[in-house]
Amino acid sequence: MSEIITSAVSDRICNHMNKDHADAVLTYAQYFGKRDDANAAEMLALDEAGMDLNITVNEQLEKLRIPFPQVLTNPKDAHTVLVDMMNKAKGETAAAE
Incomplete structure (x- = not known):
């Protein structure tokens, strides 16, 4: 039986991403969330299907x-998946520059 994404696993990943990879979390919001207007993002939770973020737009959450x-x-x-998504976003934004 495979492990699933428990709340403890989600919390551990989110804490790591917010502490060590805040720029990546913002890139996920801007690129995959199509929110170029976001100037900050925080990963709240993730599950098997996706991630939930808080984004800051014009000082509003x-x-x-x-x-x-x-x-x-x-x-x-x-x-x-998170690394692959980051590489996709970096690759496509670099190609557009």
Whole structure:
């Protein structure tokens, strides 16, 4: 039986992302959430299907749901998918420059 994304796993990943990869969380909001107007983002939770963010737009907090490109089957998938999403966003934004 594969592990699922429990609330403890979600909390651990979110804490890590917010502390060490805040720029990536903002990129997820701007690129995948199509919110170029966001100037800050915080990962609140994630599950097998996507992530929930708080974004700041014009000093106002808004919630944003970003679906993953595939369903996660275990916690390790979260790392792989988040890195792949970041690489996609970086690659496409770099190509546009």
